[in-house]
Amino acid sequence: MSGELWTTLQDAAVGSFGDYAFMRRALVACLALAIGCGPVGVFLVLRRMSLVGDAMSHAILPGAAIGFLLGGLSLPAMSLGGFVAGLLVALLAGLVARMTRLREDASFAAFYLISLALGVLIVTLHGSTVDLMHVLFGTILAVDDTALLLVAGISSLTVCVFALMYRPLVVECFDPGFLRAQGGGGGVIHLLFLALVVLNLVAGFQALGTLMAVGMMMLPAATARLWARQVPGLIAVAMVIAFLSGYGGLVLSFAWNLPSGPAIVLMAGVFYLISLLVGPVGGVLPRLLPRSHLEA
Template sequence: MRRALVGIVALSVSAAPVGVILMLRRMSLTGDAMAHAILPGAALGYLVAGFSLPAMTLGGLAAGFAVALAAGAVARLTVLKEDASLAAFYLISLALGVTLVSLRGSAVDLLHVLFGNVLALDDSVLLLLAGVASVTLLLLAAIYRPLVLECVDPGFLRSVSRSGGMVHLSFLALVVLNLVAGFHALGTLLAVGLMMLPAAAARFWTADVTRLIVLASLFGMVSGYGGLVASYAAGAGLPAGPAVILAAGVVYLASLLFGSQGGLARRLLPGRHLQR
């Protein structure tokens, strides 16, 4: 449980800020698509070396980058938009990854790849999560200004700087890197949950980008602690990984109802006189 909590905290520090930027760029579903895209690479690593951390990590990174680049190339060379091409590639990747795991492994292995096992994190995985968190924070600090500017006004960024393409590629690399790290703890299907749910919940409390990042990370940590405690209390009937994402869902629903920035309860209450 302690190792699981450390892993969730590391993911919250790195993945939640990436989720905030995805949300601001209206690319929330891109994270979900990329989470499925890493599956065939991880499956190939599993076929070659079993549940080997280096093999599955390198395979997932290679598959994620390949799908991202292929989707971008199709969008630029054909009439198909990037969201449609990404959806096509992620569906192919998901089916291919499940097939590859099924060729050698059992149903238990498939469940482990798809949903992870946050209670089985060893030292090597924790070091990987800590390393990804460090790289993410450093790179976000380096590209923070152009990244936020591109979210607000990409046309202005193109007019004053040529760094837009490099910033976009660097950010996509961070998305893939965090999804591969999250895959080892939560599996390919749930890794994106800790990236997007805390970010979406934070938006109901503040509109400031810096506060969004901090609040999203805090929500991720609270969700991790609450989900692990709930899983421990419920016993074997509630797996730890899904419990963490369900806790993040509870935080999101509570923010949706009671958030100070557009929450439903505030909208339903009568406003002050002469105020909207």
């Protein structure tokens, strides 16, 4: 039995990518998502906005649903609709936080619930159960060349924008008051960062669906906190874990005919649970080991 299991995994881990073009496209899509979502997730964690990322992933649903209503399962229509809806929710949540006593996270939670219900309602009324499942959970194994170019383009844009605003973004994470005092344009940096979050969720939505896209962004970033202390290290570890999660999820999906999106996110969850135990920066077992009195 163990021999058959090993053979099945070996065939899926190596042969599937050599024999099937759709598996190679899915793997490249996972690599692009890892490069784009890795740094975005890290800064969401550093800024204590992890649940905001979850809210934003659902906020794109009504826009994608309206795109579906107008153009069917059209990549440009659903992507544009999702991006506009995500930005609109981000701006409305910020506006409500500034004009009322509600905090921004409470505003995001309210708009996310409204968006999720509205999006599901639109798709259900004007599509089938299959269409709803496609929107919610994605189909990374059906990624075509157009979707691959979109995901790769968003990933490349994300890297370029982060390179331009890396320093002020890091400063805003740890000392936003200093950035405002120096006239660093904290508001503009915040809006640009939210736009990157929405863009990468749109990219993840094409492959993993609205419910799973945030998993590729947040789980590797949370795991990286258990392996690295400095921001560059956090970003590098998050990217690697995101890609390995994508690769492992695709292998499991191919070997046992599992849904690819949930398999990828569950693989990221496995990395997170293992890191909780053995991660050198705050993991359970390292904290139980005796340390020198000079160690922090």
